[in-house]
Amino acid sequence: MADDSDSSRSNAHGEIMRATYRALRDHGYANLTIKRIAEEYGKSTAAVHYHYDTKDELLAAFLDYLLGRFKDTVHEVEIIDPERRLDSLLDQLLIEPNDHRDLLIAMLEMRSQAPYREAFGERFRGSDAYVRYILRTVIEQGVAAGAFDDVDVDHAARALMTVVVGAQTRDAVLNDDESDAFETARRLADEYVSAVLIDDDSGAN
Amino acid sequence: MADDSDSSRSNAHGEIMRATYRALRDHGYANLTIKRIAEEYGKSTAAVHYHYDTKDELLAAFLDYLLGRFKDTVHEVEIIDPERRLDSLLDQLLIEPNDHRDLLIAMLEMRSQAPYREAFGERFRGSDAYVRYILRTVIEQGVAAGAFDDVDVDHAARALMTVVVGAQTRDAVLNDDESDAFETARRLADEYVSAVLIDDDSGAN
CATH class of the missing domain: 1.10.357.10 (Tetracycline Repressor, domain 2)
Known part of the structure; x- marks a missing residue:
């Protein structure tokens, strides 16, 4: 599956990290949601959850x-x-x-x-x-x-x-x-x- | 009213502050509630609210x-x-x-x-x-x-x-x-x- 290749995985990772950066900067930690990160990412929350189960897991990666x-x-x-x-x-x-x-x-x-x-x-x-x-x-x-x-x-x-x-x-x-x-x-x-x-x-x- | 005297007000203040100290130490800020402070104070949440409208107002006083x-x-x-x-x-x-x-x-x-x-x-x-x-x-x-x-x-x-x-x-x-x-x-x-x-x-x- 093309979408499962290392390079597309790593592109998605970089994009989600940059989206998290902007979402954290704009909303702070307490008000951060996967939904807000997904909005910055320009995809669905499911697309974020495909890579990270929880907000805390995503933030540890961040x-x-x-x-x-x-x-x-x-x-x-x-x-x-x-x-x-x-x-x-x-x-x-x-x-x-x-x-x-x-x-x-x-x-x-x-x-x-x-x-x-x-x-x-x-x-x-x-x-x-x-x-x-x-x-x-x-x-x-x-x-x-x-x-x-x-x-x-x-x-x-x-x-x-x-x-x-x-x-x-x-x-x-x-x-x-x-x-x-x-x-x-x-x-x-x-x-x-x-x-x-x-x-x-x-x-x- | 005896309960409204300056000294009883100031006693209550000191007791609530010490109760807040213990509640903060045991539960942290994010999990702190007026209920937990009232438990440490040994009185009802209404007794705390009599002195402080909100948790944030109480914590500012703390x-x-x-x-x-x-x-x-x-x-x-x-x-x-x-x-x-x-x-x-x-x-x-x-x-x-x-x-x-x-x-x-x-x-x-x-x-x-x-x-x-x-x-x-x-x-x-x-x-x-x-x-x-x-x-x-x-x-x-x-x-x-x-x-x-x-x-x-x-x-x-x-x-x-x-x-x-x-x-x-x-x-x-x-x-x-x-x-x-x-x-x-x-x-x-x-x-x-x-x-x-x-x-x-x-x-x-």
Whole structure:
């Protein structure tokens, strides 16, 4: 059956994910329905249910999709210098949301449901772990190259992750036009890198 | 009418707030009902509705109550030395939740609803502003006393607020037994204070 081929399955997957993105952004998590996703998809709810049994299953796939997209952008970066690479990674993680602020709010709603929905909890823990892994890798390279001090790399990655999550959560509550959340976090991350990772007084040991 | 006196009204208020605390902790926000709060209160739902028309109105009052309790604990601190006072404030803000982890999760649920419920948004913005005000005051005292460098005090308060919110949000998603959220954030706050607020190389100007 042509419709069951891998490529048509994967096209449908991508289209449903993009439809979910728009539906989440416009309606938030609490008011999201398969019907609304199907409307964005331009097909019937049955066509969505053919791929995903439940809304939560679809949303777990959506969290995988977002993490996959983030991984792609990370892998595209070709900067080798560790200090500049960390800077570029922090830019990616702490970019002002602007046009996807509503998606961030929906993500916070899903995050707050993680303790009640194991499939969500698993994904948020997975993305926390992945972002920390990438941060750790870049910082380790910097330590090896002598660009950063011989710091506790695992802690430094967790610390920067805390800054990222803090920005996302503060931004969701502050008013759009006066939110300092991402600007503050980006500056804090810079201060952390300059003052803690790079200590001009002592070389890496 | 005796029951309408200020003191009985205020007793009822306190009892309903404590009942709400327990009900939120046990059921989370999404599954909270006036019935469950009334059960914890030990009275009828009508007795709750006598004081609060809707669940959201009651929860807005609960957010005021929590901020009030936090203000009380801040005012009780009698430490004068700015560095130790900031340290104690960070302890209060970043204490391991342990027995009130479930309440933190419920608070994150309410926070994620803030964009849809103005009464919640107003309270979360108010508590963000209050905590920043307290941090700013303590840091300003430290700058005046020469204990801290002449930093951008407003930014430093926002930065530490980002760390607090980051810890609360990360903790809600990580597994209870392996969450590093508060430990990481407390250490990050210390690093920020030592490396950014206190620069041993230069005195405050």
